[in-house]
Amino acid sequence: MTPLEIQKNREIFLDYCRKYIQRDGLEKLLTYIESTDFFTAPSSTKFHLNTPGGLCKHCINVFETAMQINEHILLPRQQREESIFPQPLSTESIAIVALFHDVCKCNIYKEVDRWRKNDAGKWETYKGYEVNDEFPFGHGEKSCHMVNYYLRLKRDELLAIRWHMGMFDVGESGSANRFSFYSAMEITPLVVLMQMADMASSHWFEQTFSPGGDI
Ligand SMILES: [Fe+2]
Numbered sequence: 001m002t003p004l005e006i007q008k009n010r011e012i013f014l015d016y017c018r019k020y021i022q023r024d025g026l027e028k029l030l031t032y033i034e035s036t037d038f039f040t041a042p043s044s045t046k047f048h049l050n051t052p053g054g055l056c057k058h059c060i061n062v063f064e065t066a067m068q069i070n071e072h073i074l075l076p077r078q079q080r081e082e083s084i085f086p087q088p089l090s091t092e093s094i095a096i097v098a099l100f101h102d103v104c105k106c107n108i109y110k111e112v113d114r115w116r117k118n119d120a121g122k123w124e125t126y127k128g129y130e131v132n133d134e135f136p137f138g139h140g141e142k143s144c145h146m147v148n149y150y151l152r153l154k155r156d157e158l159l160a161i162r163w164h165m166g167m168f169d170v171g172e173s174g175s176a177n178r179f180s181f182y183s184a185m186e187i188t189p190l191v192v193l194m195q196m197a198d199m200a201s202s203h204w205f206e207q208t209f210s211p212g213g214d215i
């Protein structure tokens, strides 16, 4: 991603936050975010948007996708009284969970030199990332903790951020984790909305860059 694209995404992200979130503590949370590498970090080491600026772009994608799924799939069904969950979701809650679900990834990706053989069979270095997490508290759990330090999260928002990884984060069958995961999905449609938006964004819209290609 170019510096200009990174700058543009930063503005889009901040605009979405200030337009859709009115809760006390937002500005403090944004000040914290600005003090991290959130706007320049990749979204992953090897997979979706593993390029500078990928993390912010991913959060924008998840928010826009969640809003579209809500507007075009969930809300119309709720209005026709065809949903198990009659109460429409608040846009503020969708914005909070989508825009901040991955803040746990701030300051954990370190740029490293890696080695590979080029087409001529010669060894060469390329820039890659590795994870160095100084607070390995769990993925969704860590984001909940970080966001809740600044913004007072509601129960449904905590559940949606905690379980946004869906089945990738539930442990073996019969585990207490799995029971909590299924229970959370029965409490609020926000949990499944976040899982869908995160998965759709990562796999439908977000490119994986070849090693060294764009980093
Ligand atoms: Fe995540």
Ligand SMILES: [Fe+2]
Pocket (backbone or CB within 6 Å): 058, 062, 101, 102, 198
């Ligand atoms: Fe994500």
